[in-house]
Amino acid sequence: MTRNDQLFNRAKQIIPGGVNSPVRAFRAVGGTPPFIARAQGAHMWDADEKRYIDYIGSWGPMILGHGHADVLAAVRAACEDGLSFGAPTEREVELAETIRTLYPSIDMVRLVSSGTEAGMSAIRLARGATGRNKLIKFEGCYHGHADSLLVKAGSGLATFGNPTSAGVPADVVQHTLVLEYNNQAQLEEAFALYGDDIAGLIMEPIAGNMNFVRATVDFTRACQDLCRQYGALLIYDEVMTGCRVALGGAQSLYAQQIPGFAPDLTVLGKVIGGGMPLAAFGGKRAVMEKLAPLGPVYQAGTLSGNPVATACGLATLAAIQAPGFHAKLGDMTRRLMDGLTQAAHDHGLPFCADSEGGLFGFFLLPELPQNYTQVMKTDGKRFNQLFHGLLERGVYIAPALYEAGFVSAAHTEADIAATVAAAREVFAQMAD
Numbered sequence: 035m036t037r038n039d040q041l042f043n044r045a046k047q048i049i050p051g052g053v054n055s056p057v058r059a060f061r062a063v064g065g066t067p068p069f070i071a072r073a074q075g076a077h078m079w080d081a082d083e084k085r086y087i088d089y090i091g092s093w094g095p096m097i098l099g100h101g102h103a104d105v106l107a108a109v110r111a112a113c114e115d116g117l118s119f120g121a122p123t124e125r126e127v128e129l130a131e132t133i134r135t136l137y138p139s140i141d142m143v144r145l146v147s148s149g150t151e152a153g154m155s156a157i158r159l160a161r162g163a164t165g166r167n168k169l170i171k172f173e174g175c176y177h178g179h180a181d182s183l184l185v186k187a188g189s190g191l192a193t194f195g196n197p198t199s200a201g202v203p204a205d206v207v208q209h210t211l212v213l214e215y216n217n218q219a220q221l222e223e224a225f226a227l228y229g230d231d232i233a234g235l236i237m238e239p240i241a242g243n244m245n246f247v248r249a250t251v252d253f254t255r256a257c258q259d260l261c262r263q264y265g266a267l268l269i270y271d272e273v274m275t276g277c278r279v280a281l282g283g284a285q286s287l288y289a290q291q292i293p294g295f296a297p298d299l300t301v302l303g304k305v306i307g308g309g310m311p312l313a314a315f316g317g318k319r320a321v322m323e324k325l326a327p328l329g330p331v332y333q334a335g336t337l338s339g340n341p342v343a344t345a346c347g348l349a350t351l352a353a354i355q356a357p358g359f360h361a362k363l364g365d366m367t368r369r370l371m372d373g374l375t376q377a378a379h380d381h382g383l384p385f386c387a388d389s390e391g392g393l394f395g396f397f398l399l400p401e402l403p404q405n406y407t408q409v410m411k412t413d414g415k416r417f418n419q420l421f422h423g424l425l426e427r428g429v430y431i432a433p434a435l436y437e438a439g440f441v442s443a444a445h446t447e448a449d450i451a452a453t454v455a456a457a458r459e460v461f462a463q464m465a466d
């Protein structure tokens with residue numbers, strides 16, 4: 035038995051499924067998840083001293099790679115000054131100001147500790163600010179595990195969602211309308227039916243929780259126009275895309291193509307914390323001033339704006355503002371996607387890929403999917419073969435076919451070449 039196996043057995047005795055977040059358990063792909071002992075740059079080592087090239091990057095935060103010297107120095111210094119005070123600190127202000135500079139749609143920011151908390155709070159704020167209850171979300175987008183979001187589409191547009199988790203009362207999701215991503219006709223129909231009751235529309239602008247699916251420019255424009263027409267708030271969940279696909283997030287990319295484009299509220303997390311528990315939501319001043327203690331919408335947190343987390347976030351954001359950072363990251367990521375696509379096609383396998391900045395997705399499909407139903411047409415058995423083939427060869431991609439991948443600034447051309455070479459071997463086996 036390997037040390038990974040021993041640890042997993044021990045973990046399963048005391049932690050449900052042996053993990054503290056479900057996808058880590060490898061249930062979709064089978065097998066024992068490596069227990070990570072340490073990481074540096076683009077690499078992680080497990081409890082058996084096996085090395086992996088890391089394309090998970092803690093599911094997004096580690097955009098600089100692991101153990102970045104400036105980030106570690108900032109965290110160490112912050113620790114010396116105190117771990118938590120429950121009172122305001124200068125770094126919170128500095129981080130909020132940095133976020134506002136990077137995101138012109140944001141006038142004011144509230145810092146919290148997780149993306150779930152930020153998304154949940156943004157939705158409460160949208161409801162409180164509009165005095166309406168209904169929420170639109172899209173199938174395949176993830177916005178954290180708040181009760182009202184654990185919902186799948188009802189049997190038709192006239193019906194609201196059904197809970198996807200035990201423990202969520204049907205009453206709680208009755209105000210959540212789940213629609214198909216990139217389906218403009220359905221969106222128009224939903225607003226025509228319920229527009230005056232809709233508080234907000236929440237979306238991932240590039241959906242990284244169904245691997246990698248871009249909202250089309252037309253669909254994005256329709257989301258904004260319909261929200262404005264009916265007085266609903268457009269909530270952009272950029273927890274994954276924020277500071278990763280571009281410094282100013284996906285909204286900065288859509289704003290280049292849609293003049294005047296700006297979401298009403300933005301949800302951030304992952305990269306802005308640089309690997310520490312930190313997330314945020316922000317938006318227009320008039321809306322944000324509805325939050326306690328100024329307004330009637332309650333929201334609070336003992337560890338919100340934690341001094342060590344803000345130090346980590348600030349050091350990370352300082353580093354990624356270096357000139358050309360995202361262009362270089364985007365090049366490296368594209369090179370990886372091109373290499374994998376070429377290798378798969380050389381073996382006659384259906385394969386397509388897309389990426390933006392340091393976020394990527396690939397599919398064992400002939401063409402890029404536009405929505406969740408199309409993503410899930412991927413052959414799960416083949417994906418598992420690819421996943422385990424890569425893992426065995428020291429390449430760690432997300433253990434589920436509906437998860438995106440992450441490249442960091444620490445990934446080198448040698449890492450990309452080694453990954454493509456490993457994939458080539460696995461594709462050869464798969465083609466047999």
Ligand SMILES: *Cc1c(COP(=O)(O)O)cnc(C)c1O
Nearest residue numbers: 148149150176177178271273274
């Ligand atoms: C990860 C993620 C969340 C949830 O963030 P947590 O910090 O895991 O709670 C919300 N929205 C999106 C788009 C995410 O990728």
